[in-house]
Amino acid sequence: MPITTTKMKAVSLCVSLALAGILVGCNQNDSAPLVKDDAYYRGQAEAMVARLTLGEKLDLLSGPGYGSADGAINVKQDVAGVAGYINGVLRSADGIDIPALKLADGPAGLRINANRDGDSASYHATAWPIGTLLASSWDVNLVRSVGAAMGDEMRQYGVDILLAPGMNIQRNPLNGRNFEYYSEDPLLTGKMGAAIVNGVESNGVGTTIKHFFGNNSETNRNQINDIGEPRTFREIYLRGFQIAVDESQPWAVMTSYNKVNGTYVNERKDTVTEVLRGEWQFDGLVMSDWFAGDVANNAYKQVLAGQDLIEPGNVKEQLQQSIDKGDLSEAKVTEAAINILTQVMKSPSYSQLPVGNSPDLAAHATLARQAGAESMVLLRNEASALPLAATSKVASFGINQTNTYKGGTGSGDVNAASLTTIAQGLASRFPVSEALQAYYRDFYENNKVYHEGQFGAKGYYTCAEAAVSPALTSLITAAASEQEVAVISLGRQAGEGADRSSGKGDYLLGDDESALIDAVSSAFHAQGKKVVVVLNVNGVIDTAQWSHKVDAILLAYMAGQETGHAVADVLSGTVNPSGKLAQSFPASYASVPSSGSFPGEDTDGDGEPDDLYYNEGIYVGYRYYSTFEQAVSYPFGFGLSYTSFGYGSPAVTQNTLVSGAAGSLVLTATITNTGAVSGKEAAQVYVSAPEVKLKKPTIELKAFAKTKQLAPGASEQLSFTIPASLLASFDEAGNQWIVEPGNYSAYISPSSDVSATVPVTFTVSKEIVVSHTTAGALALPSGVDAATVTTVTK
Numbered sequence: 185m186p187i188t189t190t191k192m193k194a195v196s197l198c199v200s201l202a203l204a205g206i207l208v209g210c211n212q213n214d215s216a217p218l219v220k221d222d223a224y225y226r227g228q229a230e231a232m233v234a235r236l237t238l239g240e241k242l243d244l245l246s247g248p249g250y251g252s253a254d255g256a257i258n259v260k261q262d263v264a265g266v267a268g269y270i271n272g273v274l275r276s277a278d279g280i281d282i283p284a285l286k287l288a289d290g291p292a293g294l295r296i297n298a299n300r301d302g303d304s305a306s307y308h309a310t311a312w313p314i315g316t317l318l319a320s321s322w323d324v325n326l327v328r329s330v331g332a333a334m335g336d337e338m339r340q341y342g343v344d345i346l347l348a349p350g351m352n353i354q355r356n357p358l359n360g361r362n363f364e365y366y367s368e369d370p371l372l373t374g375k376m377g378a379a380i381v382n383g384v385e386s387n388g389v390g391t392t393i394k395h396f397f398g399n400n401s402e403t404n405r406n407q408i409n410d411i412g413e414p415r416t417f418r419e420i421y422l423r424g425f426q427i428a429v430d431e432s433q434p435w436a437v438m439t440s441y442n443k444v445n446g447t448y449v450n451e452r453k454d455t456v457t458e459v460l461r462g463e464w465q466f467d468g469l470v471m472s473d474w475f476a477g478d479v480a481n482n483a484y485k486q487v488l489a490g491q492d493l494i495e496p497g498n499v500k501e502q503l504q505q506s507i508d509k510g511d512l513s514e515a516k517v518t519e520a521a522i523n524i525l526t527q528v529m530k531s532p533s534y535s536q537l538p539v540g541n542s543p544d545l546a547a548h549a550t551l552a553r554q555a556g557a558e559s560m561v562l563l564r565n566e567a568s569a570l571p572l573a574a575t576s577k578v579a580s581f582g583i584n585q586t587n588t589y590k591g592g593t594g595s596g597d598v599n600a601a602s603l604t605t606i607a608q609g610l611a612s613r614f615p616v617s618e619a620l621q622a623y624y625r626d627f628y629e630n631n632k633v634y635h636e637g638q639f640g641a642k643g644y645y646t647c648a649e650a651a652v653s654p655a656l657t658s659l660i661t662a663a664a665s666e667q668e669v670a671v672i673s674l675g676r677q678a679g680e681g682a683d684r685s686s687g688k689g690d691y692l693l694g695d696d697e698s699a700l701i702d703a704v705s706s707a708f709h710a711q712g713k714k715v716v717v718v719l720n721v722n723g724v725i726d727t728a729q730w731s732h733k734v735d736a737i738l739l740a741y742m743a744g745q746e747t748g749h750a751v752a753d754v755l756s757g758t759v760n761p762s763g764k765l766a767q768s769f770p771a772s773y774a775s776v777p778s779s780g781s782f783p784g785e786d787t788d789g790d791g792e793p794d795d796l797y798y799n800e801g802i803y804v805g806y807r808y809y810s811t812f813e814q815a816v817s818y819p820f821g822f823g824l825s826y827t828s829f830g831y832g833s834p835a836v837t838q839n840t841l842v843s844g845a846a847g848s849l850v851l852t853a854t855i856t857n858t859g860a861v862s863g864k865e866a867a868q869v870y871v872s873a874p875e876v877k878l879k880k881p882t883i884e885l886k887a888f889a890k891t892k893q894l895a896p897g898a899s900e901q902l903s904f905t906i907p908a909s910l911l912a913s914f915d916e917a918g919n920q921w922i923v924e925p926g927n928y929s930a931y932i933s934p935s936s937d938v939s940a941t942v943p944v945t946f947t948v949s950k951e952i953v954v955s956h957t958t959a960g961a962l963a964l965p966s967g968v969d970a971a972t973v974t975t976v977t978k
């Protein structure tokens with residue numbers, strides 16, 4: 185069931201309501217409840233909207249345009265660098281003073297300008313680990329605390345609504361924006377999204393879960409038409425959003441650019457109104473993505489579908505014309521205006537709360553470093569190559585140690601005050617070869633390439649890997665005799681507006697990178713010394729072709745401004761790695777089930793893909809590899825530790841599924857640290873369900889939990905609750921979510937490789953209908969046959 189809690193802190197709400205003149209006599213000792221629920225704000229919004237003219241309501245529906253606050257109505261305390269505004273209303277004669285709201289990106293932290301014209305102060309925000317890295321923590325408490333700190337920076341700087349978290353599914357490793365998203369799995373995505381939303385919104389500011397839904401590639405993202413079966417969309421691409429709505433009721437949802445089955449998502453009433461608001465009972469505001477869909481001609485269709493706010497806007501006149509022509513009713517505009525104002529009234533701007541402009545950036549940097557280090561995934565560690573002793577003499581190779589990426593590009597960027605590179609992080613912890621670091625610094629200065637920032641973000645640099653030249657060869661030879669261990673840092677940048685390539689230098693290593701691994705490995709191994717690779721990447725790259733050549737691989741992803749320190753924390757063992765993969769590392773790109781369909785088919789010959797078939801249906805990521813027994817390089821959920829863990833006494837301790845849709849299952853297992861150092865362990869529950877009417881993946885993630893830091897020998901009992909709703913599969917023929925009857929196996933396992941895990945079992949005696957759904961929602965276009973769309977079947 186949806187929750188209706190208001191996440192604002194009681195005291196700040198009290199202040200805000202008092203300032204807004206809504207509440208008099210607000211007092212912490214009052215016995216009356218201090219926290220109002222959404223119904224309260226909706227009532228206030230309805231009363232206010234009844235006083236507004238049609239023109240004023242249209243001002244609320246249409247943002248003021250892109251780029252600056254110039255055209256925005258009633259902006260108080262502007263924030264430079266926000267991505268958009270919700271117009272306010274100012275009619276002083278009648279005492280109406282609704283300030284504009286400020287909306288800012290994004291998923292890895294607050295993106296606003298660090299500097300303002302004529303102002304010597306700076307407004308930096310913390311660059312947090314990217315979404316994929318945060319998800320790799322499998323730690324909802326940690327992620328919630330990151331969200332709380334992001335929200336604090338919003339409050340400090342006067343931003344009302346964050347345009348994050350990004351919750352699309354990592355269908356294919358080449359999606360340029362995968363770094364903003366959490367996982368290939370909807371449960372992990374939904375739980376992480378809810379954690380960020382609940383954390384951010386605990387500050388009395390809002391979030392926007394995005395991009396709802398199907399924006400799983402960037403190539404021709406404004407026009408691409410995702411073609412798939414309703415079950416595919418429901419179970420994989422919508423479910424994370426559904427979980428986040430259910431567990432965090434965010435202030436806003438942003439619809440995506442793409443079409444689904446022939447119609448822009450933002451024009452789909454079945455999606456925006458029937459599924460989101462109806463079935464899921466979302467009661468916040470729905471906004472468009474920036475310039476999305478056919479907004480230039482048919483903005484009214486987005487409103488008719490149930491979307492409230494059009495960004496960045498400038499469509500007031502167009503909407504007025506639609507009303508004049510009878511395409512749009514004032515009643516529909518009023519409905520949208522109420523949805524918008526309900527959220528506006530919760531905001532700091534509405535209450536004109538003063539801004540502090542002094543977030544505790546030092547404390548947040550510490551948290552960013554902790555979150556980064558605790559989320560990184562140790563993929564390989566032969567003969568305990570890691571951790572390194574504090575005295576280890578480190579030879580650090582690779583241009584990425586200097587050109588370290590804190591995050592991806594585009595609207596998911598953050599204007600942070602600083603970045604600790606991997607070279608700096610290593611140098612602050614180990615004796616490093618200064619000659620090598622100087623070599624890479626010089627190489628970078630002479631070879632870096634600047635790329636203009638796009639989508640409002642700053643520019644950035646890339647730099648090709650240094651060739652294994654005679655000069656570098658002599659440095660390698662010297663280092664192999666003088667230093668004790670080699671650390672090679674490899675990086676990949678990507679971002680909004682383009683997808684990655686499956687070729688060399690992107691998904692595959694470039695020739696110079698391969699040559700570097702070969703040269704360093706042979707020189708160091710000849711001396712009996714170890715080679716460690718650090719991957720500072722936006723997502724999946726090939727490891728199959730080279731992993732056997734090195735001793736250890738640390739998948740650092742992009743850990744934000746503290747990347748270098750977090751890498752050093754893990755390499756040194758200050759932090760025992762406990763991250764686990766939120767995405768499968770396939771054996772090759774060709775083995776990805778969507779590799780044949782991504783990024784779509786060009787049907788009109790203009791060189792851009794138009795139709796993107798979701799050919800693998802529900803078999804995305806590990807659902808595919810496990811069901812069809814395909815080898816992977818590293819399975820979903822996998823990650824090594826410097827210690828080891830035992831999984832004892834797995835059990836189903838409660839099964840109330842007999843009571844139907846409200847029932848649930850509780851499982852427990854005792855995790856014991858069986859190794860020699862302290863550490864945390866993320867345990868996962870994969871369920872194998874019977875097939876009655878519906879075929880299913882062999883296993884699906886249904887719950888997970890992480891232990892606290894366990895000392896050697898210490899144990900913790902973890903408990904996992906699986907409500908019937910999360911056990912259910914989508915039965916398109918019956919328009920319903922069902923739990924099928926029969927015998928189930930549940931694997932409480934360290935990863936999605938459950939081959940060594942003995943399952944616990946439970947039984948469902950008869951079919952449970954968890955919920956009924958809208959008939960025909962998201963149906964394939966007429967004439968398109970399911971069998972030709974979904975080609976991966978059991």
Ligand code: BGC
Pocket residue numbers: 267289290347394473474595639640
């Ligand atoms: C992106 C959104 C972002 C918006 C505002 C769009 O290009 O797709 O994710 O929130 O711009 O910057």
